[in-house]
Amino acid sequence: MAEENKTYTIPIGPVHVGLKEPITAWLQVDGERIVDVRIRPGAIHRGIEYMARERNPIQVIYLAERICGICSFAHIVSFVRVVEDATGIPVPPRAKYIRTILLELERIHSHILWAGVACYTLGYDSAFNLGMLLREKVMDVLEAMTGNRVNYGVGTIGGVRRDITPKVAKAINEMLDYYNREFSYFYNVVTEDPIVKARMRNVGVLSKENAIRYCAVGPTARASGLRMDLRWSSPYEAYEDLEVEPVVPQDYLGKVHGDVFDRFFVRVMEVYQSLDIVKKCMDGLPDGPIMHESKPAKLLSLLKEAEGVGQSSIEAPRGDDTHAIKLTKGEENITWWKVRAPTYANAMSWPIMFKDQEIADAPLIINSIDPCISCMERMLVVDEKGSSTMTTKEELIKLCRDKTRRLMHR
Amino acid sequence: MYKAMLNFEARPAEELKSFLEEKLGNKIKNIEIRARTAGKEEKVAFHDLWISCSKDALIELVDLLSEFDFPIFHVISGDDVGDCILLNYHFSLFSSAGRGKRLGVVVSVLVPKNELSVPSLYDRIPGIEYSEREMHEMLGVFFESLPDRSLVFLPEDWDEKVHPWRRDESGLSSRHIRELS
Numbered sequence: 304m305a306e307e308n309k310t311y312t313i314p315i316g317p318v319h320v321g322l323k324e325p326i327t328a329w330l331q332v333d334g335e336r337i338v339d340v341r342i343r344p345g346a347i348h349r350g351i352e353y354m355a356r357e358r359n360p361i362q363v364i365y366l367a368e369r370i371c372g373i374c375s376f377a378h379i380v381s382f383v384r385v386v387e388d389a390t391g392i393p394v395p396p397r398a399k400y401i402r403t404i405l406l407e408l409e410r411i412h413s414h415i416l417w418a419g420v421a422c423y424t425l426g427y428d429s430a431f432n433l434g435m436l437l438r439e440k441v442m443d444v445l446e447a448m449t450g451n452r453v454n455y456g457v458g459t460i461g462g463v464r465r466d467i468t469p470k471v472a473k474a475i476n477e478m479l480d481y482y483n484r485e486f487s488y489f490y491n492v493v494t495e496d497p498i499v500k501a502r503m504r505n506v507g508v509l510s511k512e513n514a515i516r517y518c519a520v521g522p523t524a525r526a527s528g529l530r531m532d533l534r535w536s537s538p539y540e541a542y543e544d545l546e547v548e549p550v551v552p553q554d555y556l557g558k559v560h561g562d563v564f565d566r567f568f569v570r571v572m573e574v575y576q577s578l579d580i581v582k583k584c585m586d587g588l589p590d591g592p593i594m595h596e597s598k599p600a601k602l603l604s605l606l607k608e609a610e611g612v613g614q615s616s617i618e619a620p621r622g623d624d625t626h627a628i629k630l631t632k633g634e635e636n637i638t639w640w641k642v643r644a645p646t647y648a649n650a651m652s653w654p655i656m657f658k659d660q661e662i663a664d665a666p667l668i669i670n671s672i673d674p675c676i677s678c679m680e681r682m683l684v685v686d687e688k689g690s691s692t693m694t695t696k697e698e699l700i701k702l703c704r705d706k707t708r709r710l711m712h713r
Numbered sequence: 714m715y716k717a718m719l720n721f722e723a724r725p726a727e728e729l730k731s732f733l734e735e736k737l738g739n740k741i742k743n744i745e746i747r748a749r750t751a752g753k754e755e756k757v758a759f760h761d762l763w764i765s766c767s768k769d770a771l772i773e774l775v776d777l778l779s780e781f782d783f784p785i786f787h788v789i790s791g792d793d794v795g796d797c798i799l800l801n802y803h804f805s806l807f808s809s810a811g812r813g814k815r816l817g818v819v820v821s822v823l824v825p826k827n828e829l830s831v832p833s834l835y836d837r838i839p840g841i842e843y844s845e846r847e848m849h850e851m852l853g854v855f856f857e858s859l860p861d862r863s864l865v866f867l868p869e870d871w872d873e874k875v876h877p878w879r880r881d882e883s884g885l886s887s888r889h890i891r892e893l894s
């Protein structure tokens with residue numbers, strides 16, 4: 304009997320540099336079924352908050368930008384907003400709109416990337432390639448606007464550093480036309496595919512109650528039916544002037560499952576929502592300056608005289624991104640700074656999503672809260688007698704894809 | 714154990730402030746309501762509430778907050794301020810109650826270094842686990858009744874007597890820091 308009840312521990316993880324929270328998951332498995340999970344983040348904790356103590360706020364903008372490559376602008380905006388909250392530095396209206404446009408462009412690129420990678424995990428490579436193709440357009444616009452595909456270097460305290468020129472405006476409008484024409488094709492191809500639905504429905508379920516108790520954020524929380532979106536519940540920047548409603552599955556599908564499919568659905572619908580927001584921002588873009596203080600030396604002396612604490616929570620592509628800060632009068636450097644990236648919160652819900660699922664679904668579930676897929680660079684299978692075998696990322700992906708193939712032949 | 718429900722009816726920050734003042738008296742101080750503006754016309758979009766609370770009243774305060782709504786937890790920020798460790802608990806109330814209704818609540822607690830322990834909120838808000846473990850390893854604060862106190866972000870072989878964010882002798886020394894330039 305003891306032989307039959309034997310469970311195995313499979314660690315998945317740990318490292319990826321693109322995330323602040325690279326995560327190792329030890330899966331306790333009984334055959335193919337996952338019994339329990341232990342999560343251990345921190346393999347690449349870089350001590351960014353500690354480093355910030357020896358830098359002034361303007362230097363920390365560029366440090367904050369490097370927390371994450373995908374949602375770097377979200378981290379900047381959250382950071383400059385805490386400084387603005389602590390010091391009372393105002394932001395011109397045009398800068399607020401440009402920040403909003405950039406945040407939404409970033410959301411479009413992050414969500415399309417995620418949707419494509421989710422298809423790749425399933426073995427649906429044509430949809431993955433289509434997703435990557437679609438994403439290039441928004442990357443081109445970001446590059447035209449800021450000069451970079453990631454880490455834009457555009458945010459500053461009290462404004463932004465790049466204006467929307469007529470040429471960039473034209474590129475943005477062209478992009479909106481392109482997505483309104485092409486994006487529904489991707490969405491239809493994926494959601495109407497019975498195999499995709501079979502792989503995503505009722506997999507990695509997070510109930511509404513657990514989403515609240517474990518403080519899930521962003522699309523993960525909304526897919527569990529929580530009507531929660533900081534752009535709506537506490538509007539910042541230009542969102543005060545726009546009507547943004549949280550995208551929840553019950554409004555579209557009539558029912559909440561809280562599974563991977565719902566997370567997919569919420570993200571895809573948010574792409575449409577973001578396109579709409581970008582359009583409204585372009586139409587209502589106010590004139591005027593884009594910075595409160597354009598001379599860095601003057602801004603620094605202003606910041607040196609400031610005293611106070613601030614906090615800011617904004618809706619990053621993956622969810623609520625919270626920063627907090629303290630500045631001391633007469634000190635050039637930041638006293639303390641704390642960052643809570645969305646994965647930090649969503650990772651708490653992983654153990655619940657994993658319970659009673661199959662190993663073949665593990666890559667999909669890990670992926671479903673949108674951390675970085677490369678977290679699964681390798682995994683190590685250890686049985687209780689101490690022998691071990693190494694499973695590569697390729698083998699794990701193969702396991703996941705074989706399940707799709709089995710479903711297709713059924 | 715809390716019922717994990719979000720309240721759909723928001724209450725103004727002033728009401729919360731006077732309710733807390735009445736219930737907790739001198740256990741809380743420096744209550745500040747901060748209006749946060751947004752949009753072209755700088756309209757007040759939502760509010761943040763900052764509260765300083767004594768260590769013994771923390772649980773009572775969180776219980777009172779949850780009479781209004783389940784306190785959605787964000788993070789704990791902290792610092793070494795000499796004789797004490799400062800912890801700021803960042804919560805949200807009324808996140809689901811409507812446009813512009815969310816109320817950010819920051820609860821600051823000073824924990825003296827000679828008795829460096831605070832009650833854990835884990836059985837009330839399970840989502841707080843990582844933050845409490847992080848404050849444990851980074852600042853050495855002991856959270857009573859927190860089931861798992863193992864390291865979260867620091868390496869497996871880290872000396873647990875060293876707390877990187879402390880500014881006293883238990884903080885980092887030069888052997889921990891490698892200057893790259």
